[in-house]
Amino acid sequence: MTASARIILAAVGVAVAAAAPARAQDWPTRPVTLVIPFGPGSGTDLVARNLATPLGERLGQPIVVQNAGGAGGLIGVSRVAKAAPDGYELVMGAIDTFALSPSLRKQPPYDPVRDFVPAGLAVVQPLILIARKDLPVSNMREFADYVKQNGSKMQFGSAGVGTANHLVCSELTRAMGANVTHISYRGSAEAMTDMLAGHLDFYCILAISAVPFVKAGTLKAIAVLTHERSPILPEVPTAKEQGYDFGDFYYWMGMFFPKDTPAPIVSKFNAALNATLDRADLQARLREAATTVAPPEHRSPDYLRGFLASEIKSWAEAIKANGVEPQ
Numbered sequence: 001m002t003a004s005a006r007i008i009l010a011a012v013g014v015a016v017a018a019a020a021p022a023r024a025q026d027w028p029t030r031p032v033t034l035v036i037p038f039g040p041g042s043g044t045d046l047v048a049r050n051l052a053t054p055l056g057e058r059l060g061q062p063i064v065v066q067n068a069g070g071a072g073g074l075i076g077v078s079r080v081a082k083a084a085p086d087g088y089e090l091v092m093g094a095i096d097t098f099a100l101s102p103s104l105r106k107q108p109p110y111d112p113v114r115d116f117v118p119a120g121l122a123v124v125q126p127l128i129l130i131a132r133k134d135l136p137v138s139n140m141r142e143f144a145d146y147v148k149q150n151g152s153k154m155q156f157g158s159a160g161v162g163t164a165n166h167l168v169c170s171e172l173t174r175a176m177g178a179n180v181t182h183i184s185y186r187g188s189a190e191a192m193t194d195m196l197a198g199h200l201d202f203y204c205i206l207a208i209s210a211v212p213f214v215k216a217g218t219l220k221a222i223a224v225l226t227h228e229r230s231p232i233l234p235e236v237p238t239a240k241e242q243g244y245d246f247g248d249f250y251y252w253m254g255m256f257f258p259k260d261t262p263a264p265i266v267s268k269f270n271a272a273l274n275a276t277l278d279r280a281d282l283q284a285r286l287r288e289a290a291t292t293v294a295p296p297e298h299r300s301p302d303y304l305r306g307f308l309a310s311e312i313k314s315w316a317e318a319i320k321a322n323g324v325e326p327q
Contacts, residue, residue, distance in 0.1 A: 024264035027087045028061040034255070035091045037076025039069040043208055043289075047123055047253055048092050050285050051276060058272035073097040074109055081110040085258045087265035090119060094253045095164055099311035103319045104162045106326045112312070116256040118304035119266055120273045121294040123286060124250040126230040127168055129222040129239070130210050131202045132195060140223050140242035143202075144176050151178035157191035157200040160184055162324045165191075167315065168225060168249045169204040170322045172239075175246040195219060206251050207232050208290035225249040232290045252294070252311075254304050266301055274299055 034052060036045045048065050056063040068076035073096060080091035098112040110116075129143070137143040147154065151173065158166035161184050173180045183200060185191040188209055194200050196218055207230055213219040214233065223239040224230050227248045239246065255273065257266060276282060277293045286293060297303070 024087070024262040025268075027265045027268065028059055030088065031062040031064045032056070032059065032087065033064050033066055033089045035076045035080050035089065036065060036067045037069060037073035037091060037093075037097055038067065040067050042069075043125070043206065043251075043291075044092050044094055044253060046289055047286065047291060050282060050289075051122065051273075054279060054282060055272055055276045058275050059269070072101075074101065074105075077101075077112075078109045080256070080258055081115040083258045085117075085260040085262070087257065087261055087269070090255050090257045090269075091116075092122075092253055093256045095251050095311065095315075098254075098256070098308060099315050100162060100164065100319070102312055103316040104324070104326055112256075112308065115259050117259055117261045117266055118301045118308065119255040119257055120270045120299045120301060121252060121254040121304045121307065122273065122277065122299075123291050124252045124294055125206050125208055125291050126232070127164065127204050127225045127249040127251060128207050128210055128230075128233065128236065129169075129172065129202060129204055129225055130195070130214065131220045131222055132198050132200065133218055133220055134198065135201055135220065137222065138220070139237075140239055140244050143222050144244065147173060147176055147178045147180065151176075151180045154201040155181045155183050155199070156202045156204070157183045157185055157194060158203070159188040159191060160186065162319060164249070164251060165204045165206075167318045167322060167324075168247070169202070171246055171318055172204065172225075172244075174321070175244070204249070206290070211290045231292060232287060252307075254294075254308075270299070270301055 034048055036048050038044050045067060052063040052065050068079055077091055077097045080089055083089040102108055102112060131137060137146050156169045166182060191203060195203050204225060211232060214221045221233060221236045223242055224233060224236050225239055227238060227240050229238055283293050
């Protein structure tokens with residue numbers, strides 16, 4: 001290579017390096033696609049659609065929500081893992097697609113840590129312990145005593161082997177030294193149908209699915225399974241308050257860009273996300289859907305990065321302890 005050619009290539013490299021931050025600072029100049037790895041009407045879809053319009057207003061470009069369901073969310077997440085790192089496509093990730101998937105798949109189609117850049121934790125939904133309305137218990141102590149005496153005759157349900165509600169209920173009964181039969185369903189709707197019919201004794205479920213039935217008195221809320229009470233069900237004490245501290249269980253949702261997305265884009269998006277989540281009208285709408293906005297100190301990309309790592313580790317331990325084999 002001649003000296004003049006080297007000079008030209010070096011000049012081009014400098015120009016490209018200088019232009020990249022400028023393009024990142026100008027972002028976005030066109031609509032941004034937010035991929036939802038589940039179908040329309042899912043809890044993740046509901047949260048995303050509530051966030052999309054005000055978030056787009058903050059960024060100055062529309063946020064286009066696209067559903068890409070299938071394979072338990074893996075298809076949509078995989079799509080974003082392979083997307084161009086230019087800030088125009090990101091995914092709404094959650095506990096199942098980002099924290100559970102590495103331990104439930106022999107050959108995961110993506111690595112939730114290496115293949116993504118965290119953009120910010122958005123919302124949390126507490127899991128709660130509910131029981132059929134005629135189960136003769138009203139608090140955790142009575143529940144624990146009943147399970148210890150009758151566990152071999154009892155059944156709890158879940159939306160599938162390895163799901164959060166399966167693992168949380170298993171951890172709960174394991175902490176009580178009981179062995180209760182687990183009934184796996186194809187989804188939460190089928191499990192709730194059997195709960196309401198009295199065929200299941202208890203279920204560890206998202207508050208969003210349980211609140212209407214608890215308020216109607218058709219199911220009992222025994223405990224909130226997080227360390228703090230939920231503003232959605234403020235009258236229900238936590239398991240920890242009742243003397244049973246076996247975990248802090250939330251279903252959380254956060255946003256992730258493909259790896260190598262420029263830091264200025266991630267920072268600009270996170271600032272817009274924070275401002276959006278601070279809106280009182282948005283928080284009120286999400287509360288109606290039994291969803292709580294993540295506290296400000298938990299919304300940064302750095303926090304989500306560390307939180308995700310701890311979630312992957314703790315759920316891997318729970319999956320192993322409960323004998324769930326990767327598929």
